[in-house]
Amino acid sequence: MSLDSTMDKVLARRTEVENILNDAASLSVDEMANFARELSELRPVCEQIELVQRLTSELSDAEVMVGEAGDDPDMLEMARLEMQELQAQIPDEQQKLQLLLLPKDRDDARNAILEVRAGTGGDEAALFASDLFGMYQRFSAKYGWKFEVMEVSETGIGGYKEATATITGSDVFARLKFESGVHRVQRVPETETGGRIHTSAATVAVLPEAEDVDVEVVESDLRIDVFRASGPGGQSVNTTDSAVRITHMPTGIVVSQQDEKSQHKNRAKAMKILRARLYDAERARVQAERAADRKGQVGSGDRSERIRTYNFPQGRVTDHRINLTLYKLDRVIAGEALDEVIDALISEDQARRLAEGT
Numbered sequence: 001m002s003l004d005s006t007m008d009k010v011l012a013r014r015t016e017v018e019n020i021l022n023d024a025a026s027l028s029v030d031e032m033a034n035f036a037r038e039l040s041e042l043r044p045v046c047e048q049i050e051l052v053q054r055l056t057s058e059l060s061d062a063e064v065m066v067g068e069a070g071d072d073p074d075m076l077e078m079a080r081l082e083m084q085e086l087q088a089q090i091p092d093e094q095q096k097l098q099l100l101l102l103p104k105d106r107d108d109a110r111n112a113i114l115e116v117r118a119g120t121g122g123d124e125a126a127l128f129a130s131d132l133f134g135m136y137q138r139f140s141a142k143y144g145w146k147f148e149v150m151e152v153s154e155t156g157i158g159g160y161k162e163a164t165a166t167i168t169g170s171d172v173f174a175r176l177k178f179e180s181g182v183h184r185v186q187r188v189p190e191t192e193t194g195g196r197i198h199t200s201a202a203t204v205a206v207l208p209e210a211e212d213v214d215v216e217v218v219e220s221d222l223r224i225d226v227f228r229a230s231g232p233g234g235q236s237v238n239t240t241d242s243a244v245r246i247t248h249m250p251t252g253i254v255v256s257q258q259d260e261k262s263q264h265k266n267r268a269k270a271m272k273i274l275r276a277r278l279y280d281a282e283r284a285r286v287q288a289e290r291a292a293d294r295k296g297q298v299g300s301g302d303r304s305e306r307i308r309t310y311n312f313p314q315g316r317v318t319d320h321r322i323n324l325t326l327y328k329l330d331r332v333i334a335g336e337a338l339d340e341v342i343d344a345l346i347s348e349d350q351a352r353r354l355a356e357g358t
Helices: 003-022 029-068 073-101 122-143 172-179 263-290 329-333 338-356
Strands: 112-118 146-154 160-168 181-187 198-208 222-227 243-248 253-257 306-311 316-319 324-326
Touching: 003 029, 003 073, 029 073, 073 338, 112 122, 112 172, 112 263, 122 146, 122 160, 122 172, 122 181, 122 198, 122 329, 146 253, 146 263, 160 172, 172 198, 172 338, 198 263, 243 263, 253 263, 306 329, 316 329, 316 338, 324 338, 329 338
Parallel strands: 181 306
Antiparallel strands: 112 160, 112 198, 146 160, 181 198, 222 243, 243 253, 306 316, 316 324
């Protein structure tokens, strides 16, 4: 489909949705909310379409002026200058429009569940997992997102074996979805007397939060075990069997929750994570089918893919997917400069999709 026909189609859809909302008496509350949301998404695209159309029309007028200028050098110069400015501006505005017209990831607007797990490297890996969890917590605060810790399994020396949080806010998944994968750290551990650099790793998973309607969980597919919650080192921290472990037998996915004193609350949290993992597994399956012939895509979603290295001695962060290196490691870990990596990943993904026409 040509750009012109796509623009006409989008403008026609905006008019159609506006007319539907003007006759809102026949709509249910849910229908009205859905159409209102669609209209709010169409408006910036339509504004960009109208800008491109206006500039294209002005270019045509300027070309006519050049043809009609005759022996008037002032008019000819003015028309040529206007043509040059418009010819330079229009391609940029058309590219902005093409980015707006790219198919949206339907999960971009969702909240996310963040899971960070220590990988190879023992205590140092657990300390790094804690650092990453804190990085995302500070990054969330920067955006005004709500960061709710769901469960943390500590090592007793400030490290995390694993940690889970729900992040709620505007376009959370859109900003964080390329963070999934293996994050590697190179640094001298505090316990290292010889000053040797150690390499360890942690795994990050960012899952789009799933609603009940997104994933059908059959009760008979679940095995639910309750047990007594324990703290670091295995000591009992609760006198009742409030901790919950849910096993989804068809997939083998196991989720445990013990942070709440209430068994009911722990079960609700565990079900929330289970739905997100099931939804993410289906999302990954669909993406794998679509991307079978696209080996170069940013963020395959493969949890075993090494995506980034944090080198403390050199103060650098390198994202291996796009060969981006920043010498501002402290600011990235502080959540301040993580945007620079994320923006580059998003731009690379958009450029690939534009080139492929998807």
